[in-house]
Amino acid sequence: MSRHTNAAVSLSDLLWRRPNLLLLILILPPALWLGIIYLGSLFALLAQSFFSIDEFSGVIQYELTLKTYGELFRPANFDIIVRTVVMAGAVTIGAAVVGFPVAYYAARYARGKWKAIFYLGVMMPLWSSYLVKVYSWKLILAKEGILNWLFETLHLGWLLNAYLAIPIIGGNSLSVSSTGTFLVFLYVWIPFMILPIQASLERVPHTMLEASGDLGARPYQTFLHVLLPLALPGVIAGSIFTFSLTLGDYIIPQIVGSSRRFIGQAVYAYQGTAGNIPLAAAFAVVPIVLMAFYLWIAKRKGAFDAL
Amino acid sequence: MNSAIRFSGVSRHYGAVKAVDDVNLDIAEGEFFAMLGPSGSGKTTSLRLIAGFERPTAGEIHIYGEEAQSIPPYKRPVNTVFQDYALFPHLNVRDNVAYGLMVAGVGKKQRAKSADETLEMVALGAYGDRKPSELSGGQRQRVALARALVNKPKALLLDEPLGALDLKLREQMQEELKSLQRSLGITFIFVTHDQSEALSMADRVAVFNNGRIVQIGTPEDIYYRPQQPFVADFVGSSNVLPPEFVAKLTGKTAHGSLRPEAVHLSETGHAAQIKSVSFLGTATRVSMTIQGVAMTMLVPKGAVIPKAGDTATVSWADDDLHLMAVQ
Numbered sequence: 074m075s076r077h078t079n080a081a082v083s084l085s086d087l088l089w090r091r092p093n094l095l096l097l098i099l100i101l102p103p104a105l106w107l108g109i110i111y112l113g114s115l116f117a118l119l120a121q122s123f124f125s126i127d128e129f130s131g132v133i134q135y136e137l138t139l140k141t142y143g144e145l146f147r148p149a150n151f152d153i154i155v156r157t158v159v160m161a162g163a164v165t166i167g168a169a170v171v172g173f174p175v176a177y178y179a180a181r182y183a184r185g186k187w188k189a190i191f192y193l194g195v196m197m198p199l200w201s202s203y204l205v206k207v208y209s210w211k212l213i214l215a216k217e218g219i220l221n222w223l224f225e226t227l228h229l230g231w232l233l234n235a236y237l238a239i240p241i242i243g244g245n246s247l248s249v250s251s252t253g254t255f256l257v258f259l260y261v262w263i264p265f266m267i268l269p270i271q272a273s274l275e276r277v278p279h280t281m282l283e284a285s286g287d288l289g290a291r292p293y294q295t296f297l298h299v300l301l302p303l304a305l306p307g308v309i310a311g312s313i314f315t316f317s318l319t320l321g322d323y324i325i326p327q328i329v330g331s332s333r334r335f336i337g338q339a340v341y342a343y344q345g346t347a348g349n350i351p352l353a354a355a356f357a358v359v360p361i362v363l364m365a366f367y368l369w370i371a372k373r374k375g376a377f378d379a380l
Numbered sequence: 381m382n383s384a385i386r387f388s389g390v391s392r393h394y395g396a397v398k399a400v401d402d403v404n405l406d407i408a409e410g411e412f413f414a415m416l417g418p419s420g421s422g423k424t425t426s427l428r429l430i431a432g433f434e435r436p437t438a439g440e441i442h443i444y445g446e447e448a449q450s451i452p453p454y455k456r457p458v459n460t461v462f463q464d465y466a467l468f469p470h471l472n473v474r475d476n477v478a479y480g481l482m483v484a485g486v487g488k489k490q491r492a493k494s495a496d497e498t499l500e501m502v503a504l505g506a507y508g509d510r511k512p513s514e515l516s517g518g519q520r521q522r523v524a525l526a527r528a529l530v531n532k533p534k535a536l537l538l539d540e541p542l543g544a545l546d547l548k549l550r551e552q553m554q555e556e557l558k559s560l561q562r563s564l565g566i567t568f569i570f571v572t573h574d575q576s577e578a579l580s581m582a583d584r585v586a587v588f589n590n591g592r593i594v595q596i597g598t599p600e601d602i603y604y605r606p607q608q609p610f611v612a613d614f615v616g617s618s619n620v621l622p623p624e625f626v627a628k629l630t631g632k633t634a635h636g637s638l639r640p641e642a643v644h645l646s647e648t649g650h651a652a653q654i655k656s657v658s659f660l661g662t663a664t665r666v667s668m669t670i671q672g673v674a675m676t677m678l679v680p681k682g683a684v685i686p687k688a689g690d691t692a693t694v695s696w697a698d699d700d701l702h703l704m705a706v707q
Contacts, residue, residue, distance in 0.1 A: 278464065278466065280466040283453070284460070284467075285468075285479070286432075286433075286452070286454045287431055287453050287454075287459055287460045288483065288527065288528075288531060289455075289483050290483040298483065302470045303468075303469070303470060
């Protein structure tokens, strides 16, 4: 017993004398996980994108080439990229617009019980299966669904039909339109926008807003010149989630939406039945490049200055 | 003198809590006015009522003759220097100072010029391009001052602006604020819990306690002629003597106020039991009891200092015992 205690004490002493050793012990497992399993497999995938596929035999040729990246710019493939980016951008903007007031209320006014209700309300949808939520939305948006029924009951069916007649965003019913895909994306990812915005708004001292008003700023000016810039790191953090999650998702557009494909679906299809791993890998690079570019722009525009 | 700020029966209640309770006050144009009191006494809430961050639950506030209840903060001719300065961290010093002009629609060149001039006035002319986070506490304080002054307010509200500064800087800023106020000629309303700050800077002082003003007057009035035991005790930690004791001394039943510096060791007088002695630098503070009444005195440098446990004889001039009516 005493030997054990002595050993424990001497280990503590050793770690106290050599703080870097403690740091190394703490950091090594996650570093190995992140470096080898996580990033390693990602780079292994990305390396595939520099190979190509023989169009006749379907065999992967292990020679470094940019031919596969060239394939991305074929109209059929490029359309997929544009469609996905536009959808991800729309979902991000939509989530910011809807999420900001919710986050603002939670950060500024909700106290005690109401704060708990807010967290519960935002987090609870995350507790249920993603697939369950998506299929529920398919039912809500279907022609026989509750939304259609609501419009009919309010004698506004003509309005919904007029909207669905618009090309690109419309369709036979909401559940097979891009609008439907947008709504489901918005619903599924919005907690990831609300929570970072709320955290950043929490950190804005109330006197900052009072100071702005005191100096003559009307409420909209205070919002524009003080609140928004100070909450911007939160909005950017949220947008990183909503944007990248939408870019990579392949289930939602498969269940709700038109038959037009998104990047995630393309990756899924090319690496599976089509057996075109190089093109799938090249598609997988697109969101990474887009996100890197997005963050670079955000940093240049000073989005992180208030951090 | 015209009235700058007038409170008529102003109250600000939060449920059962009376943050400000039936306050009447009249601040003249160009006056340096201090609101003094312990924390929670209602002085900051009164300042926020003037700025418009709070609305009174009863009473009327007039700002330069205009009824202010329905005027939002952004339309009031007053500006505030906040206790935590509340500088905008995402803007540099120049843009912070120019903020009021920017939201008022002043052109970019003109507002940069005005901001630089105002920064010059607070001796920070060279700091326009820095971020607030790159400045010291004293410098931030000056930026907050410049930012409030650039709008040319009719009254400047200062909420414990020197509270976060160290002693030396605080004394220097007191001087500067005073000379700034004299040269600009605008009304300064200053909230503080530091009685020496209030006494040294203000033309008039309002002492707050429990949401009410207990006394308004010149620093001399407040210091030498307190009307209530609370004022005597809070301003300069005077000895507040109970009415029974005062009755034995003077024959009148009243609270007595006796400054520690007015009590001195003497050949004849009252017998005092010395309880404790603490050295303050310029003087030594001696705590004692006289006929069971606790008292302190300040013994100047050079005098013979009694020890704890000793018995000493002390006295004071009759004039120094100030009487306050029992309420």
